Amino acid sequence: MRVSNLFTKTRKLTVDETKAKSHELLVQGGYINQEMAGAYSLLPLGNIVLRKIENIIREEMNAIGGQEILMPSIHPQSNWEKTGRWGSMDILFKVDSRWGNTTYALAPSHEEIVFPLVKKFLFSYKDLPISVYQLQTKFRDEKRAKSGIIRGREFGMKDMYSFHETPEDLSQYYEKAKEAYLKIFRRCGIDAKVTIASGGDFTKKYSHEFMAISEAGEDLIIACTLCTYAENTEVSELEEGSSCPKCGGKMNAVKSIEIGNIFDLGDKFGRDFEMEYTDREGNKKIPVSGCYGIGTTRLIGSIVEISNDEKGIIWPEEVSPFDIHLIGLGLDKEEVKSFAESVYNRLGEAKLSVLYDDREDASGGFKFKDADLMGVAKQVVVSEKLLAQNKVEYKRRENGKVELISLEELIKKIK
RNA sequence: CGGGGCGUGGUGUAACGGCAGCACGCUUGCUUUGGGAGCAUGUAGUUCGAGUUCAAAUCUCGGCGCCCCGACCA
Numbered sequence: 001m002r003v004s005n006l007f008t009k010t011r012k013l014t015v016d017e018t019k020a021k022s023h024e025l026l027v028q029g030g031y032i033n034q035e036m037a038g039a040y041s042l043l044p045l046g047n048i049v050l051r052k053i054e055n056i057i058r059e060e061m062n063a064i065g066g067q068e069i070l071m072p073s074i075h076p077q078s079n080w081e082k083t084g085r086w087g088s089m090d091i092l093f094k095v096d097s098r099w100g101n102t103t104y105a106l107a108p109s110h111e112e113i114v115f116p117l118v119k120k121f122l123f124s125y126k127d128l129p130i131s132v133y134q135l136q137t138k139f140r141d142e143k144r145a146k147s148g149i150i151r152g153r154e155f156g157m158k159d160m161y162s163f164h165e166t167p168e169d170l171s172q173y174y175e176k177a178k179e180a181y182l183k184i185f186r187r188c189g190i191d192a193k194v195t196i197a198s199g200g201d202f203t204k205k206y207s208h209e210f211m212a213i214s215e216a217g218e219d220l221i222i223a224c225t226l227c228t229y230a231e232n233t234e235v236s237e238l239e240e241g242s243s244c245p246k247c248g249g250k251m252n253a254v255k256s257i258e259i260g261n262i263f264d265l266g267d268k269f270g271r272d273f274e275m276e277y278t279d280r281e282g283n284k285k286i287p288v289s290g291c292y293g294i295g296t297t298r299l300i301g302s303i304v305e306i307s308n309d310e311k312g313i314i315w316p317e318e319v320s321p322f323d324i325h326l327i328g329l330g331l332d333k334e335e336v337k338s339f340a341e342s343v344y345n346r347l348g349e350a351k352l353s354v355l356y357d358d359r360e361d362a363s364g365g366f367k368f369k370d371a372d373l374m375g376v377a378k379q380v381v382v383s384e385k386l387l388a389q390n391k392v393e394y395k396r397r398e399n400g401k402v403e404l405i406s407l408e409e410l411i412k413k414i415k
Numbered sequence: 416c417g418g419g420g421c422g423u424g425g426u427g428u429a430a431c432g433g434c435a436g437c438a439c440g441c442u443u444g445c446u447u448u449g450g451g452a453g454c455a456u457g458u459a460g461u462u463c464g465a466g467u468u469c470a471a472a473u474c475u476c477g478g479c480g481c482c483c484c485g486a487c488c489a
Contacts, residue, residue: 012451013427013439019482037481091488109489143416143487151488159489207489218488261489293489330448365450372450383449393449 001044001322003357003370006030008043010370020216022304023148025313029374031300038145038153045374046300048321050156053296054135056187056318057158060180064173066133066160071113073137075105079112083272091140106139111269111291114161119275125165127277128287129173133160135296147216149301150257156296163270163287165279170288174264177292181210181260182228188299189307189316192259193223193230210260210294216305217257224249257302262292313375314397322355323347323414325376327367329383331360340382343392343407347380350411372397378414 008030026032031046042050058068074095080086086105093106105112118130138157145153160177164170178194185192192210211221211230222238223230226249231238233253238245240253269275270286279285307314315321324347328340337360344356355376357367364383371379381393386404394403394410405413 009440010451011426011440034481085489089489111489138489140489144483144485146483157489258488263489291489327449332448336448360448362448363450363452364448365452367448368450370451381449385449 001353001355003355004359006044008045010373012369020147020150020301020305021308022150022216022301025304025308025373025375026149026301029313032149034148038142038151040149040152040297042297045321049300049315049319050296052319052321053188053299054156054158057135057184057294057296060184060187061133061158061160064131064176064180065129066131068134069132070134070136071107071110071117073107073139075107075112077103077105079116080105083112083269085112091142093139093141107136108138108140109291109293110134110136110159111161111265115269115273115275115289118161118163119273122163122275122277122287124277125279125285129162129164129169131160131162131173133158133292147218147301150216150298150305151218152297155298158294158296160292162290162292164289165285165287167266167288170264170290174262174290177262177290178208181262181292181294184294185210185212185259187316187318188303189319190259190299190303192228193221193256194228195221195223195230195232196235197232197261198235205264205266207261207263209258210262211256212259212302212306213254213256214302214305215255216302217255219256219258220253221256222251222253223256224251226250257298257305258295259299259302260292260294263290265289265291308375311369312373315375315377317377320375320377322376323352323378324354325371325374325379326354326356327364327371327379327381328356328358329364329367329381331358333384336382336384336387339387343380343382346407347411350415352411352414380410 010030011028014024026046030043033041033043035041077086091108095104095106114132135158137154139154142151142153145151162173164173182192190212192212195209195211197207197209209232211219213223220233221230222233222236224244224247227244227247229244229246238251242251244251267286267288270289275286276284277287303316303319304313307316326344331337331340344354347354375397377397379395379397386392390406391404392407392410394405395401
């Protein structure tokens, strides 16, 4: 991708200091645009980051047997009445059809679709376990949208639902999902803490929240400084400075963002939708199930919230919108330009994705500032000076360490 | 939903009730390319409605919108 072709631009000026840091950086860098309170457009760069996050999630969900599907966003009222949530859920958007008197729910979650859906294909214990997931848009009529992309009224989410014969099988799968979640967050550059929380109005059982430690967070948790163990202060009896029940490390109270949540649903929704199958003894049985969510667009904001400095965003490698940000200096000179172009082409041949700052009318300073702001994990500079040595300059955004290196050495090094 | 704040060119801001100004951006031209370039040039604005007043960006009432604190939070 050439910077000269990007229809978005970076912005020099601060957008609104009162908002979240991640919001400011994502707007300045040209990743997102706010359309109203709680609704955002993802611009080319932001969209690439979202796809990268989604693909990481896909890989890890597929690895634990999840099958990807895609369900609709508008749901029939009757399904929501069956679960009792039509009347009880105050964040539920309801939309009227212009024809007749039909009202639909705009999906804040998908139990009301996925349970009747799976029911259609579930006849025997031999069909279990089943695990399905989707990457989709959710709508929640939040009383107050806040913190930029971290808490919107429309947002991206991965939701997975699993169905099992026994609570034991569910809990085994639940643990597998927990590990998969930690892996996903690690790949996104976040060292997530796992807290035990209440199940909300969802289930009488417990749930686990995955927390990213950040001042921008809305939750206060008490987290171990050594391992992933943590408790939400809403339910915790641990005190600041006490020792971790799991590893003995020190527990600290910290603010954090909820980036994932998994629930043991028991047979709640299975019963609501009379989801019966025949077990080994020929009896009718209701499966137990779990659900597993990750806010994908919120994750974008959370990563930026955690990974930035005074110059801009610092993308962790796996979610960086490009492998390399290539900066061409002095491109008005023909030989420098063709050198830069050949570097761009060669990196592409080596299957590296490159954002190439090919602007001939921008000063060098401007390009460095833009690159640091946009935060691509690796930067490569070409210039007249470097051309003379037949070298390029290689720099990692996270530590700013600079290396002079030949192009082929560079490719070998980062492939 | 309770409380508070704010609404001025594309962006960020200034203006006692009395000529709407600045910076950035953008246009055009020339010069510039190793850390947000220089000169010249042009461009564009008071959220909406009602009211008070000789006169409203400024005061009053209402609408709409956004932000913050709290409450809420699959």
